[in-house]
Amino acid sequence: MSFKIAIIGAGSVGFTKKLFTDILCVPEFTDIEFALTDVSEHNLQMIKAILDRIVEANRLPTRVTATTDRRKALEGARYVISCVRVGGLEAYADDIRIPLKYGIDQCVGDTICAGGILYGQRNIPVILDFCKDISEVAETNVKFLNYANPMAMNTWAAIEYGKVDTVGLCHGVQHGAEQIAEVLGAKSTQELDYVCSGINHQTWFIDLRLNGRPIGKDELVAAFEAHPVYSQQEKLRIDVLKRFGVYSTESNGHLSEYLPWYRKRPDEITRWIDMSDWIHGETGGYLRYSTETRNWFETEYPQFLEAASKPINREKRSNEHASHILEALETNRVYRGHFNVKNNGVITNLPQDAIIESPGFVDRFGINMAAGITLPEACAATCIASINVQRMSVHAAISGDIDLLKLAVLHDPLVGAVSTPEEVWQMVDEMVVAQAAWLPQYAHAVPAARERLSTSQVKTREWAGAARRSVRSIEELRAEKAALKQAG
Known part of the structure; x- marks a missing residue:
């Protein structure tokens, strides 16, 4: 199988690595593309180097790309996974x-x-931006998998206002x-x-x-x-x-x-x-x-x-x-x-x-x-x-x-x-x-x-x-x- 998965907030390095290795545990999924995107170029390069090392060590045909251009990462994606923390630790x-x-x-x-309520206020405008890009450039039947908190608020906004097929995961x-x-x-x-x-x-x-x-x-x-x-x-x-x-x-x-x-x-x-x-x-x-x-x-x-x-x-x-x-x-x-x-x-x-x-x-x-x-x-x-x-x-x-x-x-x-x-x-x-x-x-x-x-x-x-x-x-x-x- 060959398809594209975009991960938004891929700079959540440990969690992105876990999702990546989990997905590659499925035998049919070795020949797919992971498109990583984040607002931090520094974090992106760190996680890309880790994932590239995994691909190399396991001799896989898996492709890993990384860009701060979210829309580019979403182009043609069949699945989009969000791990974002808007505003960061500050x-x-x-x-x-x-x-x-x-x-x-x-x-x-x-x-x-x-x-949690203020966290939602920061996240929801960004979630709606994600949904707009997803609707415009991803695959027609794309599925949005939201891991980001506040889970219920983010998922609510994506479904009700973003009009994207969304499931929240915890x-x-x-x-x-x-x-x-x-x-x-x-x-x-x-x-x-x-x-x-x-x-x-x-x-x-x-x-x-x-x-x-x-x-x-x-x-x-x-x-x-x-x-x-x-x-x-x-x-x-x-x-x-x-x-x-x-x-x-x-x-x-x-x-x-x-x-x-x-x-x-x-x-x-x-x-x-x-x-x-x-x-x-x-x-x-x-x-x-x-x-x-x-x-x-x-x-x-x-x-x-x-x-x-x-x-x-x-x-x-x-x-x-x-x-x-x-x-x-x-x-x-x-x-x-x-x-x-x-x-x-x-x-x-x-x-x-x-x-x-x-x-x-x-x-x-x-x-x-x-x-x-x-x-x-x-x-x-x-x-x-x-x-x-x-x-x-x-x-x-x-x-x-x-x-x-x-x-x-x-x-x-x-x-x-x-x-x-x-x-x-x-x-x-x-x-x-x-x-x-x-x-x-x-x-x-x-x-x-x-x-x-x-x-x-x-x-x-x-x-x-x-x-x-x-x-x-x-x-x-x-x-x-x-x-x-x-x-x-």
């Missing part, structure tokens, strides 16, 4: 820093909450299944059969079977509480399991910021999180991790390049959906996964226009969702609260209506649990002014926002958060990796 730092001044403590801040379901398999003593996730449904980062294991035997709430709670690691790392997640009756796919830290109950006071935050790794609830944990990862890659790049000389091991193909979707579409080998698409009746008790994440099957006819799923009422209520925020956020990003943006932030569950309306109005003004370079749709609103900030009487505080850690140096990271290697 804007992301403001997503965490500014809300902290108003008492809003986020672990990740990339889905909803104050940070790995939260797979990771949740791996945990469940481990606590239940299964040898692998192959022993599990499950229906996991909801919205991205709030999907729920509503039907769970181990080797055909149904697993109920009490057995699952007992299994997690008996686990020596997860019982400490996933305290909040286990509490939600006890109260809702079903397990959530999302990590302790992520889940904590989508709900109004666990991060509303500093003493409550430290009660529910675990500091053994960023993903379990650390303040700004993903920002720290992302910063360290970038610094590490820049410094240790020769090692990454050397590692690319190893043969591809098809047995180590990851569970990221992209390669499996492409394989199913092109070869008709059926794949079952969990996909972000417009609801349209798939989940009976969520809004029809929402972007849901639910099971589907892929073959040469496309992605076919399993329809008629009904969520437990508490799960649906939690999802609907987030969907309402997502909808307003998307509409605000499209229209450039700063008042609607403020209403979207006001209705966010965690923001509403922590901040007053006056604080929300000022916080949004401050974030829009700070990120004006990436928010062209709000250019008309920035002068008035800046004026309001100059006369505001709303008090703020300089607060690092309830559980903040400093970015580690390269030397500290090396010492930690050496210690882990010695211990292992």
